[in-house]
Amino acid sequence: MIRIRGLNKRYGDFDALTGIDLDVAPGEFLVVLGPSGAGKSTLLRCINRLAEPTSGEIHIDGQLAQSGGASLRGLRRQVAMIFQHYNVVPRLSVQKNVLTGRMGAVPSVLSWLQIFPRKDVAIALECLRRVELQDKAGLRTDTLSGGQKQRVGIARALAQQPKVILADEPVASLDPKTSRTVLNYLKQASRELGITVVCNLHQIDYAREFGERIVGVSGGRIVYDGGPEGLTDEVLKRIYPGLDEGDARSRSAPAVAAAAAPALSQLKLEEASA
Ligand SMILES: Nc1ncnc2c1ncn2[C@@H]1O[C@H](COP(=O)(O)OP(=O)(O)O)[C@@H](O)[C@H]1O
Ligand SMILES: [Mg+2]
Structure with missing residues (x-):
């Protein structure tokens, strides 16, 4: 894909x-x-052309990804994004946020006016059902918890009916229990709908738990590609070069989290400009 x-x-x-x-x-x-x-975010941004590769080729579903014009619009329709900071519109209802995932499919005049055909409303509600938020459809999104907002983010991505979902540290702002819930919704939807997901994470625990396949990136290069069982201490040190043995063994040591904490302010800036 x-x-x-x-x-x-x-x-x-x-x-x-x-x-x-x-x-x-x-x-x-x-x-x-x-x-x-x-380089995790840069990789996702190159895939959906928010960043222009310096060289190299990316094909999505057999189509060469290119900037500009119709091919970029086609690419953006097929590839949905989920962001660390949810990127929901706080004052809009949950349902309207999910409906923004339909914008690429609805005539723009209607979507500017926030008028969506009945069929698209049905799609949005079905996507909310997948993340078990159908009861919250009419609420303002800023009344939801962080985990619920990210489930809205997942529903919005699903409403786009994409072939690919790119999730950039979708649980980096959430507590562990909520993180697992959110990742479960994402993984289950991907499995049931056959959507290809590339999910950036910096937490080793979640990678082990949710990754069927894990690609380890360090210094802009792929340093591991394999199953969770292959994430040995030696491999973890390759992915996290600053990590000492004890940290690698304890696997969720605070030092790992500190070494891995994303540059929040930069990410926000990037998302704002995206
Ligand atoms: N727009 C940019 N201009 C200059 N440097 C950038 C830009 N975006 C990312 N970088 C740099 O590229 C490297 C990889 O960044 P990023 O892809 O955001 O990493 P990750 O998502 O794994 O934290 C970092 O050193 C970052 O500072
Ligand atoms: Mg990043």
């Missing part, structure tokens, strides 16, 4: 991604694991 060959991304003279080759199969739930600054 996603085929990446020779992807490089430079910012000035800094190599954010180097020589990325990656294939993601249809319906696969892939976790990209790596510390802050590893």
